[in-house]
Every structure is written in C-alpha cells, then in structure tokens.
Amino acid sequence: MKVGDTHYRSIWRNEDDGKVMIIDQRWLPHEFRIVSLDGLDDFATAIRDMWVRGAPLIGATAAYGVAVEMARDASDAALDNAWEVLHATRPTAINLRWALDDMRSMLRNTPVERRADEAMRRAAEICDMDVETNRQIGLHGLEILREIARKKGPGEPVNVLTHCNAGWIATVDWGTATSPIYQAVEDGMNVHVWVDETRPRNQGAQLTSWELNSHGIDHHLVVDNAGGHLMQHGDVDVVIVGTDRTTASGDVCNKIGTYLKALAARDNDIPFYVALPSSTIDWTVHDGLAEIPIEERNQDEVTRVFGKLDDGSTAHVQISPDGTPGANPAFDVTPARLVTGLITERGVAEASEEGLLKLFPEKKR
Numbered sequence: 010m011k012v013g014d015t016h017y018r019s020i021w022r023n024e025d026d027g028k029v030m031i032i033d034q035r036w037l038p039h040e041f042r043i044v045s046l047d048g049l050d051d052f053a054t055a056i057r058d059m060w061v062r063g064a065p066l067i068g069a070t071a072a073y074g075v076a077v078e079m080a081r082d083a084s085d086a087a088l089d090n091a092w093e094v095l096h097a098t099r100p101t102a103i104n105l106r107w108a109l110d111d112m113r114s115m116l117r118n119t120p121v122e123r124r125a126d127e128a129m130r131r132a133a134e135i136c137d138m139d140v141e142t143n144r145q146i147g148l149h150g151l152e153i154l155r156e157i158a159r160k161k162g163p164g165e166p167v168n169v170l171t172h173c174n175a176g177w178i179a180t181v182d183w184g185t186a187t188s189p190i191y192q193a194v195e196d197g198m199n200v201h202v203w204v205d206e207t208r209p210r211n212q213g214a215q216l217t218s219w220e221l222n223s224h225g226i227d228h229h230l231v232v233d234n235a236g237g238h239l240m241q242h243g244d245v246d247v248v249i250v251g252t253d254r255t256t257a258s259g260d261v262c263n264k265i266g267t268y269l270k271a272l273a274a275r276d277n278d279i280p281f282y283v284a285l286p287s288s289t290i291d292w293t294v295h296d297g298l299a300e301i302p303i304e305e306r307n308q309d310e311v312t313r314v315f316g317k318l319d320d321g322s323t324a325h326v327q328i329s330p331d332g333t334p335g336a337n338p339a340f341d342v343t344p345a346r347l348v349t350g351l352i353t354e355r356g357v358a359e360a361s362e363e364g365l366l367k368l369f370p371e372k373k374r
C-alpha cells in the first residue's frame with residue numbers, strides 16, 4: 010500500500026544488493042524507518058522485539074531469515090538451527106511455524122549447493138502468495154460490506170470496528186481485516202472505521218490509524234473500552250479483526266481484547282467477522298482455549314506507553330506507580346460460537362470444522 014506517493018510492501022529485497030529490508034514498526038507513526046536484516050540473529054530479534062509483527066508478516070520474515078542463513082551455511086545443521094532460533098521468537102502466531110515448516114521441507118529435498126538460491130526464491134514466493142491471498146480476502150470481505158451498504162441505504166457510511174492492526178503492515182500487503190476496507194474504498198463505498206487503540210502496545214493507535222490516515226480513509230481512534238458503547242448506540246455495523254491462530258474448529262486467537270469485542274457484538278446482534286489467510290489455521294488444534302499457547306510479554310509494555318512529546322521527540326513514559334507490577338497476556342481466544350464467519354482467500358467459512366472443511370476439503374483426515 011502507499012506511504013506518501015510511494016508503494017511499499019512491509020518486507021522486500023533490495024534490487025541492487027539483495028538485502029532484506031523491513032519497515033521498523035517500533036517507531037510508527039512518528040518516524041518512518043527502514044532497516045536491513047543481515048543475519049539470523051537480526052531476523053530473530055526483529056520478530057521477538059516486534060520490529061515486524063502481525064501473523065502473516067512474522068511468517069514472511071522468518072522465511073527470509075532461513076534464506077539469509079542458507080546463504081551463510083546451507084548445511085542440514087544450520088537449517089535445523091535456523092528453524093529452532095526463529096520458532097522460539099514468538100509462540101502464538103501459527104504462520105511462523107507454517108513458514109518455517111514450508112521452508113525446511115522444501116530445502117531438505119534440495120541439494121546443499123542450490124539451497125541458498127532456492128530459499129530466496131521460495132521466501133519471495135511466500136511473500137507474493139501472501140499479497141494475492143490478502144487481495145482475495147479483501148474481495149470476499151467486500152461482498153459482506155456491500156450487503157451492509159445495500160441495507161443501510163445510499164450515502165450512509167458502513168461503520169467497521171477493528172481491533173489491533175491486521176492491516177497491510179501486519180502482512181506483506183493489503184492486510185487481512187483491512188483488505189475489505191481498502192477494496193471497498195477503492196470501489197467508491199462510504200466506509201468509516203472505528204480503530205481500537207489496542208493497549209498495551211497500541212497497534213490500533215500507532216499502526217492502523219497510520220495506515221488509514223495515509224490512505225485518506227475516514228476513521229476515528231477510540232479507547233479499547235468504547236466498543237460496547239458504540240455498538241449499543243447503533244454506531245457499529247460490523248466488526249472485522251485478524252487472527253494469529255484459528256483452530257480447525259473455528260476458535261479464533263487474536264490480540265488481547267478481541268474476545269470482549271466479540272461478546273459485545275453478540276449482545277448487540279452485530280456481525281463479528283475474522284479475516285485470515287489459510288496459513289493462520291492450525292489444523293492440529295481443536296480447542297483454542299486449552300491448546301493455543303498465549304504469549305506473555307514484558308510488563309513494561311503495560312506500565313509504560315510510547316508516544317510523541319510536545320517538543321516533537323519520542324519517548325516511553327511510565328503511567329503507573331513505581332513498583333506496581335504489570336501482567337501482560339498478549340492474546341485471547343474467541344470461541345467459534347461468537348464468530349459470524351471466517352473470511353479466507355477461498356471465501357467466507359462458517360466458524361466450525363464443517364465450515365472450514367467445505368472450503369479446504371484437502372484438509373479432511
């Protein structure tokens with residue numbers, strides 16, 4: 010998508026020196042910084058410390074991490090080590106394991122002398138696939154928004170509420186939850202987005218708002234606690250969020266706070282959709298609450314916030330008393346029964362094993 014007049018992806022390779030480049034998301038929206046990732050440790054740090062984040066982008070970054078390591082040492086031992094190091098970075102988003110497994114199984118069947126080239130080729134392919142997948146998600150989601158617009162009447166905005174950042178910057182391009190919004194706006198639809206700030210790291214305030222602002226899309230930033238109130242007053246037509254791992258039975262694990270939005274949506278009869286590439290489905294897991302590991306992040310993310318000071322400089326500031334401990338579960342699970350539908354690249358599935366298998370019959374066991 011666009012930053013100013015320039016089209017960017019969130020990760021790419023330089024044409025001249027072949028380096029892997031990312032947008033370092035820690036500084037957005039206040040500073041737009043591009044950095045190169047030069048070795049396995051850089052890739053692991055970038056994922057762990059959230060220079061890049063969002064399930065699909067974590068997967069794409071890991072794929073390039075393997076590729077860069079293969080250029081240094083293409084042995085089986087280096088391949089296994091790269092898998093382990095990258096896999097240990099973040100526990101919840103399944104796209105990480107999906108991308109690492111994909112790379113390793115392909116490279117194991119590739120002669121050592123060809124591994125570096127093949128790994129780069131496949132990492133680029135994973136990125137291209139992500140872009141096309143998200144574009145398809147957008148087209149399927151567009152139909153949902155069109156239907157809402159038809160019911161509302163001419164000129165009335167379709168009000169979408171979203172949580173966290175499942176935008177283009179969380180994927181390689183387009184985003185998942187935001188892809189239908191971008192498609193709808195390109196289609197001329199009047200769309201307005203309620204952006205949850207998404208404490209503790211404020212992905213909504215810092216990233217989703219930045220994206221929508223850059224694309225001139227009508228939006229308001231709201232505190233996380235405002236969603237229920239907006240829904241009670243008829244100000245939300247649909248909720249669309251992303252996911253870090255969806256079970257084979259349709260339970261959805263996403264950024265902490267998603268579950269509360271789903272509860273409020275159900276109480277107010279508002280459709281609650283989850284947009285996801287099929288690489289986010291963990292076909293081995295059936296009970297999201299019992300089986301998905303929830304990342305517990307540093308308490309500093311709760312007790313401090315990052316922002317711009319009046320003099321224009323940026324800083325982290327403490328918001329709680331010295332000594333008050335923070336607890337920081339980063340994700341929660343929304344049971345399938347609260348999900349209206351799963352918007353995938355193959356269409357909209359009912360959030361159930363049966364619904365998912367209708368769209369992905371090759372996954373039947």
Ligand SMILES: CSC[C@@H](O)[C@@H](O)C(=O)COP(=O)(O)O
Nearest residue numbers: 062063064173175179251252264
């Ligand atoms: C298309 S991204 C979907 C999810 O990864 C997103 O909603 C989310 O929860 C991101 O969490 P983050 O901790 O910022 O990586």
